[in-house]
Amino acid sequence: MRKSPILAVRGLRASVAETGVEILRGVDLEIRAGEIHAIMGPNGSGKSTLAKVIAGHPGYEADGGHVRLRGEDLLGLEPDERAQAGVFMAFQYPVEIPGVSIANFLRSALQARLEDGEELDLFDFQDLLSGCMELLGMDPSFAQRAVNDGLSGGEKKRNEILQMAVLKPALAVMDETDSGLDIDALKVVAAGVNALREENPEMSVLLITHYQRILDHIQPDMVHVMVNGRIVESGGPEVALELEAQGYEEYKRTHAA
């Protein structure tokens, strides 16, 4: 029996809020509980835009179609409400928050999930945080660093995965988490993601990448190709291998704007 979808994107059109320039031109995508889907596609094809529209970035306007998480409409929700509903996006370009430690930030994020008047237990939090850091092979002192401020490119990416591990989303959108990671770090991050999935087999992953390499470690159920704001091909892991060999030329020709 097929499971019901965690994420259902149907006919999604979206544009840049400020200029009205259309970027997503009807995206269809369905991810079921526990599945891993990869999205590949040339630079500027709209992959990050899709991720941000799912997460609720105010810089984009959804002009049509729908995005549902476990059947619940996401497009009408604020970014924090989407997060509370179970969406997590690992940013392609994580944002710097000077003066705020990673530990402090995560504590606030977990506290925000509690009912009014409920207090996060600090010992439980410490346990959770150190467990996640161990899983990702991180030094405990890392949690005292400021959020992305002064972190190296690779450290920023690992910080995203640490947050994902702590927040335990139902749907994790990972936007080029592999770019900028060295070979060892890539393995550690991939192992971390797999361990999280073991812990929570229902967790679904939408993995945006340019490279086959990460897919060797995190095996996708489906691979989609995005060109010019649409998903133009979907298939099994073999699609990624074909792309690796042939590139996007053929797709670009047949799906020009």
Next chain:
Amino acid sequence: MPTNEVIHGLGLDDYKFGFVTDSEPVFRARPGLDADIVRQIAARKNEPEWMLERRLKALAIYESKPMPKWGGDLSELEETLAQTYFYAKPHEQMERSWEDVPENIKLTFERLGIPEAERKILAGVGAQYDSEMVYHSLKEEWEAKGVIFDSIEDGLRNHPELFRRHFGTVIPAADNKFAALNSAVWSGGSFVYIPPGVHLETPLQAYFRVNQERLGQFERTLIIADEGSRAHYIEGCTAPVYSTDSFHSGVIEIVVNPGAYFRYTTIQNWSNNMYNLVTQRALVHEGAHMEWLDGNLGSKLTMKYPSCYLMGEGAHGEILSIAYAGDGQHQDTGGKVIHVAPRTTSSIVSKSISKGTGRASYRGLCKVYDGAARARSNVECDALLINETSRTDTFPYIEIDERSATVGHEATVSKVGDEQLFYLMSRGLDEAEAMALIVRGFIEPIAKELPLEYAVELNRLIDLEMEGSVG
């Protein structure tokens, strides 16, 4: 040591101005200020003759000086001053009840989680403080070391020599109009003396001492940290101080003798009808180290520039300040460092936040006198704007007469970024929580210098303020 001419040039010498009068003081409770009222104040305090003379001289200076035309808008201040009772009315009449305290202030106390007993003190309607026991045991410890920590009135009464030797030497009445006013009508404040070589671990907290009285409208504090001593003085609190007065003008004088280390921390959160014009200055002698940690929240207009006069070789002065300007408020703050002696060093770090129609101005002076060889100074001021309507400006004055000096100045203005907000919100924080976290991070380099309980209160206050900042 600097020569007398230098000190004279700095305007630190006492104002020589004869003023004698022989009319009898007749007291009438009435607003406004004149010599009778000044005499009345001195008489009530049973002060020695020399102090009365100082007060009267100061009054004449006050009257002769025009209102400052720079800084904030003081156009309505004359009117306020004409309404002010400079001679406190009898105690009974001053008494207010908890019922008179405005609802929004009560609500803020409640949401900051301030205990009932303290709320009343902060609102100026209560007189007991839980920590009295703690204070007494500390006081015994301090006394055993020869430390004096008294009200300014007791200082004058019990230590006349020491008092007279230093009073008005750091900030003479003629320094500025409000220093003159304070010198004429001062009442309340602390007198502190740390003997040579004494190190105090526990900060001296004015809060312990002044809870019996109200925070003086014209408070005057005199602190002498003698050679090689080490101490930290803390004044104020982050909870809003509710007062029916709308004018506060304090003078804080500190003498840091050779090799001593002194830190003065103050956090004040005045109600938003308040004009807060304070002069605070330290004379820092050879090899001594002075730090001002200054937090200004609330008020209608604050003009406050803690200063360090680096008088002795190798003296170091540091000014860390946080200003928060909410809707309709103007914080005109910063710091002054005056390098008189060789190898003196200083740093000013100022962080301001403007929200709504709030305006935060940084105003700073770095002056290096000829002869202050290899003096070094660094100024960093950062402004954070919360809304489109928020405003900030920077007025750095740099005057350097010494070629071997190095002076750095760096200013940044940033806005709370949409990308920052989105990033934090995508982790489940609502907009106000996200904003508060960004603001807390912004002031963190200074907040981490605060005693823990102050830092916690400051953070809670920011959370509260940010709740009102999102539409």
